[in-house]
Amino acid sequence: MNIPQTSYPRVVIIGGGFGGVALAKKLAKQEMQVVLLDKHNYHTFQPLLYQVSTGGLEPDSIAYPIRKILSKYPNFYFRLANVETVDAAENTIHTDIGPLKYNYLVLATGSSTxxxxxxxIEANSMIMKTVPEALNLRSLILENFEEALLTDSIDRQDALMNFVIVGAGPTGVELAGALAEIKRGILPKDYPDLDTRRAQINIVQSGDMILKGMSSQASKKAEDYLEELGVNIWKNTRVTGYDGDLVTTNTDLNFNTATLIWAAGVKGETVKGIDAKDCITFSNRFKVNNFNKVEGYDTIFAIGDVACMTSEAYPHGHPMVAQVAIQQGKHLGENLVNFIEANKSMKPFTYKDKGTMATVGRNKAVVDMPKYKFQGMFAWFVWMFVHLFFLIGFRNRVVVFTNWVYNYIRFDREARLIIRPYKKQRAALLRELDNKPKDIEMS
Amino acid sequence: MNIPQTSYPRVVIIGGGFGGVALAKKLAKQEMQVVLLDKHNYHTFQPLLYQVSTGGLEPDSIAYPIRKILSKYPNFYFRLANVETVDAAENTIHTDIGPLKYNYLVLATGSSTxxxxxxxIEANSMIMKTVPEALNLRSLILENFEEALLTDSIDRQDALMNFVIVGAGPTGVELAGALAEIKRGILPKDYPDLDTRRAQINIVQSGDMILKGMSSQASKKAEDYLEELGVNIWKNTRVTGYDGDLVTTNTDLNFNTATLIWAAGVKGETVKGIDAKDCITFSNRFKVNNFNKVEGYDTIFAIGDVACMTSEAYPHGHPMVAQVAIQQGKHLGENLVNFIEANKSMKPFTYKDKGTMATVGRNKAVVDMPKYKFQGMFAWFVWMFVHLFFLIGFRNRVVVFTNWVYNYIRFDREARLIIRPYKKQRAALLRELDNKPKDIEMS
Structure with a gap:
């Protein structure tokens, strides 16, 4: 990997998401060598991916070059790499660009669908965890409407204009709201020769409430908002299959649709080579102690989505959200500095829950703070302010803000561009892979 | 294609570039049915593609949805389609989404490399005529530097950091300038562990001046600017081959490079079925008369890059630039309206040359106007103002302006993101195509 051996201890961080970046920033100014590996050369602000999928924001405004975040630190190294396996006995990781020795290893690999x-379902549904995936969804939504124009079959038209979102967490709810606003504000103008009133947005949820994990007040209000926007909510329904045309569920309910968006759950993106038997819980996360140390290892840590730290308050681990990753990244950074440089003992991590929020549409958001809960226009402004605040990069903030102001005033979303047609890409890959859908990687 | 038959005459326009859009705007408010076909669902502002390739602008800010440009006209139809052939005897075009009859057909298909x-060279070089192509180049430039970090071979490093641009028209010159600014301002910060001073930017030109077609004053000044920025200019040199590693020329000069960017010429993007023998000139354009009517046809017109209208002032046809396309689009629009609605005779087209300009870098541009020629900072401001003015869409203008201000103040270009790695895509396509490079279409 061409990284020089110095007298400083080497900390290798796998993953440049919220946790990895927060940790790297803490460590890079210290007397240690920090190596960050990621398969993208940019950090992705995942909470706004759904706005990329729905043409409200350009992808480049929610991505930020990792090299730039850390360019002022001389002991910091970034490498674009896919990690293949960890050899803990040899303190070495193996990647597609060669092996690397570490003194300390931090797994900040996040989660996958x-x-x-x-x-x-995996082979036929759309997901939205990375920028290319969000762009594929944007292309597909637009390609569907272009195709719907061409067919005389009402059934096929309906399938192309029917969107089924599985999972009513923040991602599912926010996406449903955005699609409903597109149906209302943009489709009638863009497709006057298509009866876009027949477009349907469905959100399917296995439990009996949406935004599980938020207050019942927030959940109820979000449901009202979605219904106002014309979204169909199906609770207590579990999707069981999707062959590319028909969605089946555990009830009598079926959907004919060309687009199933799967936002029903995530799992830890674990790394091969770390003994899974003892330390992987049901959500596929590495079990860590209070110091984020992976159980059974002395020099390997895990933070964020891929880490499962249990406590009385969180018997199944913390929620898999950005705030936990950021706080664990910062905390582990302090612990490692104290431990490595001053040989001080580590302090246990405690999660400070600053609240949860979700937005459904213009002037429609729900916010649960530890002391206050509120919904509506003020909540919507708070949601926007918080997201702008956490977005990395001044330019990104200005561009996102500009888009939001424009979209709000004009009831518009101008980034509705099919830059790389999804159906064509998928067809080419399927041909190439000789119809082995499980291996498809669209990046 | 599901386009209703009405009592209005139907004008079909192929291509949503500068010419096609200008024409459609003129016609759509009249008593005629206007059908615009394009293989993309957006209009591309091609003059700024080089800024996308070099991370200065996000692609979405120079693209604009065609449906949105014309959404207020009830007789306007857009279809996302690839035109396969024209059957002039039957007044019908054939496309990948079915056939369509026309009363009048306008070819506004522009040009290709x-x-x-x-x-x-076609199989191994990079081009920059569409948004996906510009993004492929952006990915490749960044992938080259990431790869250069990993190798110990100085030769391979040099090849990865060596950029050869063929053609010193505005595209080549502007790209060379932008790469030189990246070398100076960004590479040392992003790649401190790489000796980026060794990066080379070469521009190769078969003739004895750069910016051919502009004044000798502008050409000389642009050359000075490029030299100030450290670009190597090779005149009177013709590139004869490139196998992916070695560029050969008609002189002793060779280059070892991983990146050849071909900006040496364009040709009309003609449509099959229109008799080529009589009406295609050496630059592959349809010969048209003064009214933009294709020679030998009564109801088929051509405008912009694909049209060759000769006159005393322009014995080989007009330059293939946006201004000609816009003026011909507007003019043909007026002619068709007069002719179809009032049966008035058509007026011949005359090109009003408003001038030419090119930018090399910050504060460095050259402007030739019919009466004034100037260079430097003021020219640079004029260049920016004119480009913002012609860019379609208010939001796009604000976002582009924001980026320019940011880039100017910070000496930065933040959109240096490898969203879709180019090398991986190319490898996959080559596998799929079983090494038939001539068929590669990366979109």
Whole structure:
């Protein structure tokens, strides 16, 4: 990997998400060598990916070059790499660009979509965890409407204009709201020769409430908002299959649709080579102690989505959200500095829950703070302010803010561009892979 | 195609570039049915593509949805389609989404890269005529530097950091200037562990001046600017081959490079089915008369890059630039309206040359106007103002302006993101195509 051996201890961080970046910033100014590996050369602000999918924001405004975040630190190294396996006995990781020795290893690999073993759904549904995936969804939504114009079959038209979102967490709810606003504000103007009133937005949820994990007040209000926008909410319904045309559920309910968006769950993106038997919980996360140390290892840590730290308050681990990753990244940074440089003992991590929020549409958001809960226009402004605040990069903030102001005033979303057609890409890859859908990687 | 038959005459326009859009705007408010076909669902502002390739602008800010440009006209139809052939005897075009009858057909298909028959260069070089192509180049430039970090071979490092641009028209010159600014301002910060001083930017030109077609004053000044920025200019040199590693020329000069950017020429993007024998000139454009009517046809017109209208002032046709396309689009619009609605005779087209300009870098541009020629900072401001003015969409203008101000103040270009790695895509396509490089279409 061409990284010089120095007298400083080497900390290798895998993953440049919220946790990895927060940790790297803490460590890079210290007397240690920090190596960050990621398979992208940019940090992705995942909470706004759904706005990329729905044409409200350009992808480049929610991504930020990792090299730039850390360019002022001379002991910091970034490498664009896919990690293949960890050899803990040799303190070495193996990657597609060669091996690397470490003194301390931090797994900040985040999470990936959890299909709960359903290969058919995995092969046919859309997901939204990375920028290319969000762009694929944007292309597909637009390609669907272009195709709907061309067919005389009402059934096919309906399938192309029917969107089924599985999972009513923040991602599912926010996406449903955005699609409903597109249906209302943009489709009638863009497709006057298509009866876009027949477009349907469905959100399917296995439990009996949406935004599970938020207050019942927030959940109820979000449901009202979605209904106002014309979204169909199906609770207590579990999607069981999707062959690319028909969605089946555990009830009598079926959907004919060309687009299933799977936002029903995530799982830890674990790394091979770390003994899974003892330390991986049901959500596929590495079990860590209070100092984020992976159980059974002395020099390997895990933070954020891929870490499962249990406590009385969080018997199944912390929620898999950005705030936990950021706080664990900062905390582990302090612990490592104290431990490595001053040989001080580590302090246990405690999560400070600053609240949760979700937005459904213009002037429609729900906010749960530890002391206050509120909904509506003020909540919507708070949501926007918080997201702008956490977005990395001044230019990104200005561009996102400009888009939001424009979209708000004009009821518009101008980034509705099919830059790389999704159907064509998928067809080419399927040909190439000789119809082995489980291996598809669209990046 | 599901386009209703009405009592209005139907004008079909192929291509949503500068000419097609200008024409459609003129016609759509009249008593005629206007159908615009394009293979993208957006209009591309091509003059700024080089800033996308070099991370200065996000692609979405120079693209604009065609449906949105014309959404207020009830007789306007857009279809996302690839035109396959024209059957002039039947007044019908055939496309990948079915056939369509026309009363009048306007070819506004623009131009594509001209490799002058060199298949090897076509298979191995990068081009920059569409948004996906510009993004591929952006990815490749960044992938090169990431790869250069990993190798111990000085030769390979040099090849990865060596950029050869063929053609010193505005595109080549502007790209060379932008790469030189990246070398100076960004590489040392992003790649401190790489000796980026060794990066080379070469521009190769077969003639004895750069910016051919502009004044000798502008050409000389642009050359000075490029030299100030450290660009190597090779005049009177013709590139003869490139196998992916070695660029050969008609002189002793060779380059070892991983990146050849071909900006040496364009040719008309003609449409099959229109008899080529009589009406295609050496630059592959349809010969048209003073009213933009294609020679030998009564109801088929051509405008912009694909049209060749000769006159005393322009014995080989007009320059293939946006201004000609816009003026011909507007003019043909007026002619068609007069002719179809009032049966008035058409007026001949005359090109009003408003001038030419090119920018090399910050505060460095050259402007030739009919009466004044100037260079430097003021020219640079004029260049920016004119480009903002012609960019379609208020939001796009604000976002582009924001980026320019930011880039100017910070000496930065933040969109240096590898969203879709180019090398991986190319490898996959080559596998799929079983090494038939001439068929590669990366979109």
């Amino acid at each position: 959890n299909f709960f073993g359903n290969k058919e | 001209n490799f002058f028959g060199n298949k090897e």
